[in-house]
Amino acid sequence: MRAILYARVSRGSWHDRAHQLMNQLEECRNLARSNGWLVVAEMVENEGQTSGASWNLPKLDEMMEKAAAGSFDVLVVTEIDRLSRRLAKQVVIEQELSRLGIEIKYVNSHYPETSDGQLDKYIRAAIAEYEQTKNVERMIRGLRWTVIAGNVLTSSVPPYGYFRTNKDGLRKLSVLDDEADIVRLIYRWYTRGDSDFNHLGTISISRKLSQLWIPTASYNRGLGRIKKEDEWRHWNHKSVYNILASETYMGSWHYGKTNPPESGMRYKRDRDDWIRVEVPAIIDAGIWEKARRNRLFKRNRPGTKYMYLLKERLRCHRCDRISSITRFSRNESKKRQFRSFCRNAYGKNKTCDNGGSYQHLPLELAVLDWAYQQFGESSFRTFQDALREKYIIRIEDEMDTVHILTGKKIGQRRRLKRLFGEALIPAEGLQDRKRHMDHTIEALEKERIRLQSKLELVRSRWPEHIDVADPSYIYPREQNIDYIIRHALIEHLDISGIVGTIEGTKLAHIKSRLGQITFRIPNRIGKDTEMNARPVDVTSFGYRITSTGDLRKLDQ
Numbered sequence: 001m002r003a004i005l006y007a008r009v010s011r012g013s014w015h016d017r018a019h020q021l022m023n024q025l026e027e028c029r030n031l032a033r034s035n036g037w038l039v040v041a042e043m044v045e046n047e048g049q050t051s052g053a054s055w056n057l058p059k060l061d062e063m064m065e066k067a068a069a070g071s072f073d074v075l076v077v078t079e080i081d082r083l084s085r086r087l088a089k090q091v092v093i094e095q096e097l098s099r100l101g102i103e104i105k106y107v108n109s110h111y112p113e114t115s116d117g118q119l120d121k122y123i124r125a126a127i128a129e130y131e132q133t134k135n136v137e138r139m140i141r142g143l144r145w146t147v148i149a150g151n152v153l154t155s156s157v158p159p160y161g162y163f164r165t166n167k168d169g170l171r172k173l174s175v176l177d178d179e180a181d182i183v184r185l186i187y188r189w190y191t192r193g194d195s196d197f198n199h200l201g202t203i204s205i206s207r208k209l210s211q212l213w214i215p216t217a218s219y220n221r222g223l224g225r226i227k228k229e230d231e232w233r234h235w236n237h238k239s240v241y242n243i244l245a246s247e248t249y250m251g252s253w254h255y256g257k258t259n260p261p262e263s264g265m266r267y268k269r270d271r272d273d274w275i276r277v278e279v280p281a282i283i284d285a286g287i288w289e290k291a292r293r294n295r296l297f298k299r300n301r302p303g304t305k306y307m308y309l310l311k312e313r314l315r316c317h318r319c320d321r322i323s324s325i326t327r328f329s330r331n332e333s334k335k336r337q338f339r340s341f342c343r344n345a346y347g348k349n350k351t352c353d354n355g356g357s358y359q360h361l362p363l364e365l366a367v368l369d370w371a372y373q374q375f376g377e378s379s380f381r382t383f384q385d386a387l388r389e390k391y392i393i394r395i396e397d398e399m400d401t402v403h404i405l406t407g408k409k410i411g412q413r414r415r416l417k418r419l420f421g422e423a424l425i426p427a428e429g430l431q432d433r434k435r436h437m438d439h440t441i442e443a444l445e446k447e448r449i450r451l452q453s454k455l456e457l458v459r460s461r462w463p464e465h466i467d468v469a470d471p472s473y474i475y476p477r478e479q480n481i482d483y484i485i486r487h488a489l490i491e492h493l494d495i496s497g498i499v500g501t502i503e504g505t506k507l508a509h510i511k512s513r514l515g516q517i518t519f520r521i522p523n524r525i526g527k528d529t530e531m532n533a534r535p536v537d538v539t540s541f542g543y544r545i546t547s548t549g550d551l552r553k554l555d556q
Contacts (some may be wrong), residue, residue: 001038001074002037002040002072002073002117003032003073003074003075003076004043004063004075004076005030005039005041006059006076007021007025007042007044007077007078007082008024008044008057008059009021009024009045021044024078025044028042028107031107032076032106032180037074040071041066041071043063045058045059045060059511060093064093064096066104067096067100068188072102073101075097075103076105076107077104077105078108079108079109080106081124081128081131085434087122087125090125091125101206104262109124142418144256144275147275147277149170150170150172151172152164152171152172152277154173156167158173159216159246159248160179160239161176161249161282162174162175162179162248163382172279173280175281175282177408178412179217180282181401181404181408183282183283184282187283187287187288190205190294192394195395202237202244203236204239205237206237207235210234211443212447213436213439214235214405214440215436216234217239222520233474244295245292247288249281250281250282250283250288251278251279252277252278253276253278254278256275257269257274308364308556309367309483309487310490313497314439314496315498316342316344316352316354316499317500318352323342324341336362338361339357339358339360340358340360341356341357341358356506358506359521359523359533362522363508363521363533363534364517365533366519367497367510368489370488370517371490374493375489376517380489381468383492384463385486386490388462391458392459395451395454395455395458399452402444402448402451403448405444406444406445409437409444413434413437416433429501462484463481463485493513494513495510495512496510496512505519506522507519507536508521517537518531518535518536518537519534519535520534520536521533
C-alpha cells in the first residue's frame with residue numbers, strides 16, 4: 001500500500017519547529033515500515049504561522065489533490081490534532097478521504113470503526129479544538145500584557161522611518177533619519193503642497209518620489225524581489241496612504257486595533273480597547289490632524305484635468321452636495337464651456353431635483369472681480385507682495401530638503417566604498433547599490449536645479465499687477481503664477497457659495513470673510529448672448545439671505 005506522511009507545527013522557534021517535525025515524521029515512518037507500506041511523499045506544514053483550525057494550509061491542500069488523483073492509499077498522522085484542531089474540519093476531511101477509499105492511521109491512537117470508537121475520536125477532536133481556542137486566548141492575553149509593559153510589537157518589518165531597538169529591556173522604535181526625512185516630505189506635500197502650490201494626492205506623491213529615485217521601503221529593508229530594472233524606486237500610492245494614515249508618526253503606536261473573529265475576517269475594535277505606547281514622533285500632531293482631514297475630504301472627490309478656482313467651493317442649494325465641474329463643447333462656436341452641476345441630480349439613483357448646469361467661467365470671473373473690489377488696489381498689491389515672499393520661502397524650504405537628502409546619499413555612497421575597501425561588506429550586490437545611489441543623487445541634483453531656476457524666475461518676473469478678472473483667462477492644466485495669485489486670493493477670503501435655479505433664473509450666492517453677494521449666471525455663452533454674471537437682489541425672487549449665507553423663502 002502507498003502511504004503519505006503528514007506533519008504540522010504552528011509556533012515556536014525555527015529550531016524547535018524543526019525538532020518537532022523530525023520527531024513526528026520519524027514516528028510516522030516507523031508505523032509505515034512496520035506495516036510494509038511504501039512511503040510516496042512526506043507533507044510538512046512548517047511556515048511558523050500555520051494553524052490547525054485554518055482551512056488554507058498548502059500541504060493539506062496538496063494532499064487532498066493527491067487523494068483525488070488516487071496517488072496513495074493510507075494517510076499517516078501522529079495525532080488527531082496534527083490533522084485538524086477544529087471538529088467540523090476534521091469530519092469533512094475524514095469523510096472526503098473515506099469517499100475516495102483512503103484510510104487514516106494515527107500513530108499514537110487507535111479508533112475502531114464502531115460507535116464507541118467514533119465517539120472517542122470526536123471527543124478528542126473537540127478537546128483539540130478547545131485547546132486551540134484556549135491557546136489563542138492565552139497568547140492574546142500575553143501579548144496585551146507585553147504591550148502594556150511598554151513593548152512595541154511589530155512584524156518582521158517596523159514602520160517606514162523607524163528601526164527596532166532594545167531600551168531598558170523593552171522593545172522600542174527609534175527614528176531612522178534617512179527615512180524620516182522622506183516621511184516629513186510626504187506630509188508636507190500632502191498638507192501644504194509642493195513648491196508649485198500643488199496640493200498633491202497619494203498618487204501624485206508616489207509619482208514624484210519615483211521621479212526623484214527615492215528607494216522604497218521594501219528595497220531599504222531587503223524585502224521582495226526586484227523583477228524589473230527600476231522597480232526598486234517605484235512607489236505605490238497605497239504605501240503613501242498608509243504612511244499618512246498611521247498615528248505612529250505623531251508618536252502614538254497602538255496595539256489591538258483589529259480583532260480576528262472565528263470566521264477568519266478581521267474587524268476594527270472600539271478605540272477604547274486599543275493599547276497606546278508612546279514612540280518618538282516624526283511629525284507634529286497638528287500636521288497629522290490636517291492630513292487626516294485632507295484624507296476624509298479627498299476620499300470621494302472626483303479628479304479634474306483643469307485648475308478650477310472654485311473647485312469644491314460651490315454647493316447645490318437643494319441637497320448641499322459639492323458641485324462637480326466638467327467641460328462641454330456643444331455650442332455653435334465649438335468653444336470650451338465649463339459647467340458646474342449637482343451629481344445627485346443625474347444617474348439612475350438621483351436624489352436631487354436640481355438638474356440644471358451652470359456656466360462656470362463667467363461666475364469665476366465675476367467672483368474674482370468682486371473679491372478684488374473688496375480688497376482694494378493697495379491692499380491687493382500688499383497681498384501680492386506677501387504671496388511672493390511666501391512662494392519664495394516654500395521653494396527655499398524644498399531646496400533645503402533636497403540639499404539634505406543629496407548630502408545624506410553622498411555620505412552613504414562614501415561609507416559604502418570605505419566598507420568595501422576595508423573588506424567589511426561582500427562584493428555581491430555592491431555595484432547595484434552604488435548604481436541606485438548614483439541615480440538618486442542625479443535625480444535630486446536635477447530637482448535642485450529646477451527649483452533654483454524657479455526661484456530666480458519668481459524673484460525676477462513676479463508680476464507687479466494682474467487683472468484678476470481678465471475675460472481671456474482660461475483654466476490652465478498646470479500651475480502658473482497667474483493661477484497661483486488668483487487661487488491664493490480665493491483661499492485668503494475663504495470664498496464659497498451655493499448654486500441653484502429659482503423661477504427659471506440661475507443664481508449663485510457667494511460669501512466670503514468680507515461680505516456676500518448673489519450673481520445671476522447666464523444660461524449660454526455665444527455671440528448674441530451676455531457672457532458676464534451680474535449681481536442681483538434675491539428679494540425680487542421672493543427669497544432672503546440667512547445669517548449663515550443660505551437662501552430661504554421670505555415666508556420661512
